[in-house]
Amino acid sequence: MNRVMNIIREFMPARAVIVIALVVFVAGCATTGINKGQVNIISSDEEVRMGQDFSKEVEKQFEIYDNVEVSTYVQGVGQSIVKVCDRQDIEYHFAVIKKDDLNAFALPGGYIYIYSGLMKELDDESQLAGVLAHEVGHVTARHSTERLTAMYGYQLLINLILGDDPNFYASLVSNIFATGGFLAYSRANEYEADRLGARYAHAVGYDPRGMTELLGKLKGTEEREPSKLEELLATHPPTSERINRVNGIVAGLPGSEGTRNKETYQKIKGKLP
Numbered sequence: 235m236n237r238v239m240n241i242i243r244e245f246m247p248a249r250a251v252i253v254i255a256l257v258v259f260v261a262g263c264a265t266t267g268i269n270k271g272q273v274n275i276i277s278s279d280e281e282v283r284m285g286q287d288f289s290k291e292v293e294k295q296f297e298i299y300d301n302v303e304v305s306t307y308v309q310g311v312g313q314s315i316v317k318v319c320d321r322q323d324i325e326y327h328f329a330v331i332k333k334d335d336l337n338a339f340a341l342p343g344g345y346i347y348i349y350s351g352l353m354k355e356l357d358d359e360s361q362l363a364g365v366l367a368h369e370v371g372h373v374t375a376r377h378s379t380e381r382l383t384a385m386y387g388y389q390l391l392i393n394l395i396l397g398d399d400p401n402f403y404a405s406l407v408s409n410i411f412a413t414g415g416f417l418a419y420s421r422a423n424e425y426e427a428d429r430l431g432a433r434y435a436h437a438v439g440y441d442p443r444g445m446t447e448l449l450g451k452l453k454g455t456e457e458r459e460p461s462k463l464e465e466l467l468a469t470h471p472p473t474s475e476r477i478n479r480v481n482g483i484v485a486g487l488p489g490s491e492g493t494r495n496k497e498t499y500q501k502i503k504g505k506l507p
C-alpha cells in the first residue's frame with residue numbers, strides 16, 4: 235500500500251492524501267463477517283462520536299423516561315444481549331422515551347431507544363428482548379453508517395475528518411431528524427436485524443417465540459390503530475412479511491423453550507408512564 239500512497243502523494247496536496255490514506259485504511263478493516271462486502275467508510279470511532287451527537291439531539295427532541303427502576307431493568311436486558319452480539323468494539327446504551335406510539339430505534343454507535351408505548355404493549359421479557367435484540371442487530375451490522383455512506387459518500391468522511399464545513403454536520407443532523415423519522419434502512423437491513431435479533435435473544439436464553447409474538451402485536455396494532463405505528467411503518471417493511479421470515483428462523487432454532495420473566499416484566503410495566 236505504501237507504494238500506492240507514494241504515487242498518489244506526488245500528484246496530490248497533503249490534505250487529500252490524508253483522506254485517501256484513511257479511506258484505504260478504513261475500507262481495509264472489514265469488521266465482523268456480517269458486514270463483509272458492504273461499503274462503509276466511517277470508522278467505529280467516528281460512528282461513536284456521531285452517535286453521541288445524535289443522542290444529544292434525540293434527548294432534546296424527546297422526553298427520556300427517567301425512572302431508575304425501569305431504566306436499570308431495560309439496561310440489564312439490553313446488556314445481556316450485548317454480551318452475545320457480534321460487535322464488541324463499542325459501548326451500548328439503552329433508554330426509554332416517554333411516548334405512546336409503538337417504536338424503537340438505534341442511532342449510530344450503539345445508542346438504542348424504546349418508546350414506553352411499545353413497552354406497554356408487551357407481555358414479558360422475551361418480547362422486550364426481541365425488540366432490543368433487533369436494534370442491537372442494526373448496530374452490529376452497522377446499518378446506519380452504511381446508509382450514511384450510501385447517501386453522502388466520501389463527502390461525509392472528508393467533512394468529518396477535516397471539519398472543512400462546520401455547517402455540513404449540523405445540516406446532516408437536522409436532515410435526519412427533520413421528519414421526526416430516522417435513517418430509513420433498506421428492507422434487507424430490517425430482515426437482517428430480525429435475523430440477528432432472533433439469534434441474539436435465543437443465545438441469551440430467551441424463548442425466541444417472544445420475537446414472533448412481538449411482531450404479532452405490531453400487526454394487531456397496525457389493524458386496530460395504525461396511527462400508533464406510523465413512525466415504525468415508515469422505516470420498516472410490512473409486518474406480515476417480517477412475521478413469515480421470523481417464524482422460519484425461530485423454527486430452525488434448537489429448543490424453543492426459554493426465559494420469559496413474565497412477572498418481573500409485569501411489575502416494570504406497572505411503573506411506565
Ligand SMILES: [Zn+2]
Pocket residue numbers: 368372424427470
Ligand atoms: Zn429495524
